[in-house]
Amino acid sequence: MKPTGTPRSGRTTGALAAAAGVLLILPLAGIDAFLLDVLTVGFFLAVYSGSWDIVGGIAGQISLGHALFFGTATYACALLTSLAGWPFPLAALAALVLAVGVGAVVGYLSAPLKGPFVALLTLVMGEAAHEFFLGQTFLSPEGAYSWGGEGGIPVVLSGAVSPWTSYYAALAFLVLATWAMVRVARSQEGLIWTALAGSELSARASGVNVSRHKRRAFLVSSAIAGAAGVGFAAYVGRATTDDFSLELSFQAATFAAVGGRGTVLGPVIAALILHLLLQGAGIPPAGRVLLYALVLLVTLRFFPRGVAGTFRERARSRRMVRAPEENG
Amino acid sequence: MTAAVNPLAQILLDGLFTGASYALMAAGLALILGVVKVVNLSHGAFFTLGAYVAYVLEAKGAGHALTAAFLSAVIAFAFGVFLGKSFINPVRSHPFSITVGSLGFAIFFEQAAQMVWGPYALSIDLGPPWTTVSGVVIRPWGVLSFLVSVGLLGGLSLLLSSPWGLPLKLIAEDEEIAGSVGMDVEKIRYLTFGAASAVAAVAGALLAPTSVIVPTMGRVPLILSLIVVIASGMEKVWSIFLIAVGLGLLSNLSAYLLAPHWSYLLLLGVTGLLLVLRPSGLAAIVPNRDYRRER
DSSP, X not given: OOOOSOOXXXXXXXXXHHHHHHHHHTGGGTOOHHHHHHHHHHHHHHHHHHHHIIIIIISOOOOSOTHHHHXXXXXXXHIIIIIXXXXXXXXXXXXXXXXXXXXXXXXXXXXXXXXXXXHHHHHHHHHHHHHHHHTOXXXXXXXXXXXXXXXXXXOOOSXXXXXXXXXXXXXXXXHHHHHHHHHHHHSHHHHHHHHHXXXXXXXXXXXXXXXXXXXXXXXXXXXXXXXXXXXXXXXXXXXXXXXXXXXXXXXXXXXXXXXXXXXSHHHHHHHHXXXXXXXXXXXXXXXXXHHHHHHHHHHHXXXXXXXXXXXXXHHHHHHHHHHHHHHO | OOOOSSHHHHHHHHHHHHHHHHHHHHHHHHHIIIIIOSOOTTHHHHHHHHHHHHHHHHHTTXXXXXXXXXXXXXXXXXXXXXXXXXXXXXXXXOHHHHHHHXXXXXXXXXXXXXXXXXXXXBOOOOOOOOEEETTEEEOHHHXXXXXXXXXXXXXXXXXXXXXXXXXXXXXHHOHHHHHHXXXXXXXXXXXXXXXXXXXXXXXXXXXXXXXXXOTTTTHHHHHHXXXXXXXXXXXXXXXXXXXXXXHHHHHHHHHHHSOHHHHHXXXXXXXXXXXXXXXXXXXXXXXXXXXXXXX
């Protein structure tokens, strides 16, 4: 992968390094267990939002069923470890493969579609998966809670993991996954995706096989969303139908819209901050999603390019104003 | 539903009654698609709104199908005009903002309803049977919802073929010409959005007695309306009616023969198939150029 984008300004990299440093020493500064938990979940959610941006922002294929990939991974982890008795690492690998497989199917089916139709198809597929698992009971042992339905299925890990280990593992995962996503976004492939999102017609006119690259975007995106799902399942220890819910798909699109579609870093940071603010304040799930929807509507109406997008636009126009002066 | 003497005929009759109201809702969605030219995912929320209005009236002891339908229409029209004027119209040319934003409004409403009325299922008394014809129970709500829905659909059909409907048809055909002959296109758009939302709320209020009233209840009729709109068109009100009644029967039958949640799965499957097999689907109805702007 060859970086083709313009080099990032040193200030952004510095700010990111500082943020990572703060997250690194935060547990040592003695934050309570609740906040540690909120942050750990937030890291997985941030990666999941970033993965939405690969397909929804950079490649411009509005997905409203992104939870499908996440839920596939969590359910595969749960079913394989608790029902089939597989060891967790093997189940995690299988879950990743399955999530990518689902991504391949969604990509194949939605590649010929455009704009709102991709959104409709992905929404329908996500809802179907949610409805299916909601009505499915996998095991009903006598004298114990049955597995499946709304309560979900437990994920079995071989040993107990301390909250600290989970926190640092999740943080490492966030940093690694975000780095990978930024690299992909700035690669040749990412450039083609951006062209696709800009205008499918012009991309096709320049000899790009549009369908193939759309499918690839879904593959990459589902792999990362699946990885986030595996991590989340391992940490929470349970796969529930919430993992397939329209609300979760909607959250990914919301974080991306707020952070700035097509920037990768914007959605990741927006997910982290919004989740930390609302979950950290102890707002119940219904209220949280309500506030997300409100933030989304305001953002779409007044900042159509999101926070990071608006900043980037402003910086670019400033640079363009300054450039002639420096040259002349 | 209590065990009827003739279950299959009962289901077919109830399917016809509910299908008529679904047709009304689908006609609203088609109108939005034709005139406002957006795929509106908030349509189901207005259905839910209607059902909750009916529930609140019933709980306050003022429950009557017609009162509920009228009141919910007024409330939904106000909400619809506000949403259309302040959000849908300004972001109309961005497919992302429209799809995700209208879904955002639907989810906003679902969560608000959950906070006000709770996540659990509420219900309204079906009322005493009106008559029984050869083992099939006919209840007032069914007859009433059928008559109101068919009446409103007929009214819409008349409106579209009368001189009054000309602005709507012209905007659907070519908005630039409509604007150039002096029509206030934006105003007609948000009024249409409001009226279509009101119609969805009426359908919700009428169907409230047979529905399980939960915050997410609007998703099923939304998906059903999407199928109708993809398979039919804007102007052909009678084909909207026939497809909606067919889907109403299908979903009632599958709920009866399999389990209630299979009817939603079936509708989702039909939508997916239609989208995959007819990728031009909605594009055939909506002039293509609006969707060519990807961002």
